[in-house]
Amino acid sequence: MPELPEVETTIRGLSVILKQKISNVKIHTSKLRFKIPNNITNILRNSKISNLRRIAKFIIIDLDKDYSVVIHLGMSGRLKTVSSNYKRAKHDHFVICFLSKKLLIYHDPRKFGFIDIVKTRDLQKQKYIMSLGLDALSPDLTAQMIFEKISKSEVPIKQILLNQKIIAGIGNIYASEILFDSKISPLTLGKNLEISLIMKLIKSIRKILKKAIKYGGSTIRDYRSADGTLGNFQSNFRVYNKEGKKIGNDKVKKIVQYGRSTFYCPKIQNNW
DNA sequence: CACTCTCCCTGAAAGC
DNA sequence: TGCTTTCAGGGAGAGT
Numbered sequence: 001m002p003e004l005p006e007v008e009t010t011i012r013g014l015s016v017i018l019k020q021k022i023s024n025v026k027i028h029t030s031k032l033r034f035k036i037p038n039n040i041t042n043i044l045r046n047s048k049i050s051n052l053r054r055i056a057k058f059i060i061i062d063l064d065k066d067y068s069v070v071i072h073l074g075m076s077g078r079l080k081t082v083s084s085n086y087k088r089a090k091h092d093h094f095v096i097c098f099l100s101k102k103l104l105i106y107h108d109p110r111k112f113g114f115i116d117i118v119k120t121r122d123l124q125k126q127k128y129i130m131s132l133g134l135d136a137l138s139p140d141l142t143a144q145m146i147f148e149k150i151s152k153s154e155v156p157i158k159q160i161l162l163n164q165k166i167i168a169g170i171g172n173i174y175a176s177e178i179l180f181d182s183k184i185s186p187l188t189l190g191k192n193l194e195i196s197l198i199m200k201l202i203k204s205i206r207k208i209l210k211k212a213i214k215y216g217g218s219t220i221r222d223y224r225s226a227d228g229t230l231g232n233f234q235s236n237f238r239v240y241n242k243e244g245k246k247i248g249n250d251k252v253k254k255i256v257q258y259g260r261s262t263f264y265c266p267k268i269q270n271n272w
Numbered sequence: 273c274a275c276t277c278t279c280c281c282t283g284a285a286a287g288c
Numbered sequence: 289t290g291c292t293t294t295c296a297g298g299g300a301g302a303g304t
Contacts, residue, residue: 001297033280033300057298075297076282091282110281112298128299155275164299172297258276260297 002073004136004169005212007057010079014052014061017081020098021048029093033074033114036094040117043067044096056132056168060123068120072128074112080105136169136205143198153190157201158262160190170205173240174212176263178204180239185269186255186262197271211236239263 002010025044030036043065051062059079061069071079084101094106094115106115118126133149134141149166150157160166161175170178179186182204184197193201215236238247240263243254250267 003298033298072298074281074299108281109283110297112281153274159275162298259278261295 001075001171001173002057002077003171003174004054004057005174005209007054007059007073007169008213009216010073011052011054011059014079014081014104017049017096017098017102017104018052019048019050020100020102022046022096023099024097026095026097027093028088028095029111032093032108032111033072034116036115037117040069040115043117044069055123055129056135056164057171058129062120066120067117068123070114070116070118070123070126070129071106072113074108074110074114076110077106077108077113080107131165132168133164133166134168136167137209141167141202141205143195143202146198146202147193147195150190150193155190156186156257157184157188157190157193158186158260159258162260167205169209172260173237174208176240177238178208179269180264181208183269184271185266186257186264188271239265 022044023046025041027036027041044063047063047065047067049061050064051060053060053062057072059071059073061071063069071077073079082103082105084103086103086105088095089107091109092105092107093111096104098104106113116126123129134145146166150160153160155163158175158179161170161178162172176186178201182197182200184193184201188197239245239252242252242263245252247265247268250265252263253266255262255264
């Protein structure tokens with residue numbers, strides 16, 4: 001599932017479309033999480049891709065005409081670049097065609113993602129961007145900032161990590177991995193996390209996410225970056241989806257928090 | 273405002 | 289084997 005490392009991997013795989021000129025756009029399905037704006041075709045046609053970047057889990061494709069395409073992959077979204085002899089597959093909802101004959105395809109079986117187009121200068125005003133906390137890989141992220149945000153919170157740290165308003169980019173899989181790495185119990189309430197543990201947590205956030213990016217993203221089954229290469233971080237999951245696995249003299253336990261599965265080692269993650 | 277829960281959707285996997 | 293049910297998860301929106 002696309003979390004920060006998968007989004008980063010996708011963007012790196014998209015570099016082949018940089019500077020390319022768009023010849024056409026095809027919308028096969030406009031009803032994703034939100035409707036794809038009607039004016040997107042007109043704005044995209046004859047534009048050039050000037051830059052590719054990431055804000056948390058959002059992919060930003062900047063155009064040369066002061067507009068930016070915003071793509072969120074939701075849970076099952078993928079972007080792939082293919083050549084002109086490509087045959088459309090099921091769930092290919094949106095296609096950008098380039099003069100070079102290359103195609104950029106948005107593929108999303110569950111349609112939880114969305115595609116938007118906004119004036120680049122208005123990007124930060126979009127409510128889905130505006131509400132985001134600091135990016136999980138931002139060098140500016142400090143334990144003090146997190147402490148101030150969670151020191152009164154009765155919410156368990158696992159759920160806090162998923163809250164994009166506090167730290168942006170972490171999803172359900174890496175939340176478990178990060179907590180295991182920092183030896184913090186997912187059940188710890190925000191208000192009970194002392195600053196030294198938050199420092200440890202931030203170290204683990206950076207370590208786990210960077211490692212996942214290095215391995216090309218992961219995801220549950222068959223995460224592929226935009227150039228089609230298979231992410232292989234999943235073989236590096238220590239606890240996620242590993243219920244019953246022995247680690248030292250402990251065993252991975254699965255619990256459900258707020259309707260989401262959490263995997264952890266009760267004896268190892270025992271900061272009580 | 274802060275928090276919790278449901279729902280959107282499809283395909284894979286489990287259950288029968 | 290094959291049909292049916294359950295589960296997975298990001299985040300908006302409703303409800304408390």
